Amino acid sequence: MKKMFVFGFIFVMAFMLVSNPYTSQFISNQKGDLLAVSKPKDALYQEIVSESEKYRVPAQDAKIDPIWKAIPGYNGLEVDTEASYKRMRENGEFDEDKLILKQIKPNVHLKELPPAPIYKGHPDKPMVSFIINVAWGNEYLSDMLATLKKHHVTATFFLEGRWVQKNPELAKMITDAGHEVGNHSFTHPDLKMSSAAKIRQEITKTNEVIKATTGISPVWFAPPSGSYRDExxxxxxEEKMGTIMWSVDTIDWQKPSPDVLVNRVMSKVHNGAIILMHPTSSTAQSLDRLITSIKEKNLQINTISELFQEERLPKTLPREKIKDNDKN
Incomplete structure (x- = not known):
């Protein structure tokens, strides 16, 4: 008898819950939401969806290449269906020029790769970087800085620690001009043949001097003469620095004529190129023409940090109708 009473009570309560108007309204709303989600908006929306695959560009993960070592990733593109639909809805017809694209981030980023040197940026990114190793050549720095300023170009200067100690004003002049600075060791040794303790000392001591002089903590390291081993x-x-090499060499220390230097670079320049130079007479005389020639190839020139960014450049995007998608 007691069990029957309990079952009866449960049945009555369940009936009341299902039958009350609030429950009915909730269920009705849920059904409406589901229908709204499942029901296609209209033919225009479906056309945008069906056409969107034509404009999709997959994101490319950062990777270790067997030859070029670490390669940064690069954002992909896809149609922002909702935003594109809103732009076309007024006229009610598909218009390719009103498509909105958004950038999609890679799954693997440069910072997630195991330690490896970087010789170039992503091959699809139309940008190059000048890396300028400074351990001497003071007499040419002012002219080079003036030329870079004239063309609104920022470069990455790799400074020898010993040079910074002797020339704090010049080091500050470089950073005050908006350029990036990196670490080029303290005494310019052959690190490939140096002990682990010596390698670490060369890196940390230079970082300390650059920080004390310019207020900047470098995040990039360029081994002297490009000599290194895996260690x-x-x-x-371990010191939170990426190791930078190059893919195009001016060989300016051989004092080539401006024609030879410019032709040497322009015959090898490519998307993502890292172009090595020093403060020399040849480079100072060639720099204006070199920058102009690179820009004529529709290549931007910027710092190493900018070169390695995954974002696509606005001028390289279809119709420049881009919407960043930082959440992906």
Whole structure:
């Protein structure tokens, strides 16, 4: 008898819950929401969806290449269906010129790769970087800085720690002009042949001097003469620094004529190129023409940090109708 009473009470309560108007309204609303989600908006919306695959560009993950070592990732593109629909809804017809694209981030980023040197940026990014190693050549720096300023170009200067100690005003002049600075060791040794302790000392001491002089903590390291072994790269990574090499060499220390230097670079320049130079007479005389020639190839020139950014450049995007998608 007691069990029957309990079952009866449960049945009555369940009936009341299902039958009350609030429950009915809630269920009705849920059904409406589901129908709204499942029901196609209209033919225009469906056309945007069906056409969107034509404009999709997959994001490319950062990776370790067997030859070029670490390669940064690069954002992809896809149609922002909702935003595109809103732009076309007024006229009610599909219009390619009103499509809105958004950038899609890669799944693997440069900072997530194991320690490896970087010789170039992503091959699809129409940008190059000048890396200027400074351990001497003071007499040419002012002219080079003036030329960079004239063309609104920022570069990455890799400074020897010993040079910074002797020339704090010049080091500050470089950073005050808006350029990026990196670490080029303290005494310019052959790090490939140096002990682990020596490698770390060269890196940390230079970072300390650059920080004390300019207020900036470098995040990029360029081994002197490009000489390194895997342990050099690993120690730099332990010090929170990426190791930078190059893909195009001016060989300006051989004092080539401006024609030779410009032709040497322009015959090899490419998307993502890292172009090595020093403060020399040849580079100072060539720089204006070199910058102009690179820009004529529709390549932007910027710092190493900017070169490695995954964002696509606005001028390279279809119709420049882009919407960043930082959440992806």
């Amino acid at each position: 050099v790269v690993t120690i730099a990574a």
